[in-house]
Amino acid sequence: MKWFDDFFEHKTRRVAQSSSRRSALAKLGKIFVGTAFVLPVLPFDRIGQGAHAAAPSKANDDTTCDYWRYCALDGFLCTCCGGTISSCPPGTEISKVTWVGTCRNPADGKDYLISYNDCCGATACGHCGCNRNERERPGYRMGVHNDINWCMANSSNMYNCTVAAIVGVGDGKS
Known part of the structure; x- marks a missing residue:
């Protein structure tokens, strides 16, 4: 040896x-x-393993992932975490930066510009996790990418849940 x-x-x-x-x-x-x-540029998975949403019971139920406003949402629904579809739960604050998506409302056939804002300041809610990526763009187009911790500009970067507020309506012209 x-x-x-x-x-x-x-x-x-x-x-x-x-x-x-x-x-x-x-x-x-x-x-x-x-x-x-x-x-x-690596994906940011805020749902985790085993936290999948239950099967939707109604198409107009804003506590399910198949609700029309959630077409580009990735995260926990604030409607299941003490907030509403457009307001954060108590004890959290809305993110200062956001991503957007264009979703079609099946009830009226119109396209709506949806602003997805994370609610920050408390640990992840853990209820009603969704990951819908319709028309999502790659990570280098920050404003249309949903796999980023959007709480980064807030005083607390702890993610809790996501709201889906309507900020515009399409005119139907292409």
Whole structure:
């Protein structure tokens, strides 16, 4: 086994003589910087494992994922967490930044611009988790991407639930 020890000692000494700690740190720094650009575009899953919404009972029930306003929602429904479809539960505040989606109301056939705002300041509600991605865009188009923690601009970046407020109505012209 002496040959085994001698072999690895020789290789280790050669690497130590041909490289410095500074070059090793530089290579390690390049790896960290390279991953810093990749990690922010990774998806942000706020539902977790096993927190799936129950099957919808009605198409107009705003406590189910199939409600028409939730076409681009990813998160917990505020209607199941003590809030309403357009207001946050007590003890939370609405996010200062948002994402938007265009959803069609089957009752009147019109398209509506929906602003999805996270409610921030309390831990995740954990009820009525939805992940609908109709017409979602990739992560580099921030305003239309729903896999981001939108509480990042608030004083508390703890996510609780998401509201879906109507901010505009389509005119039907294309």
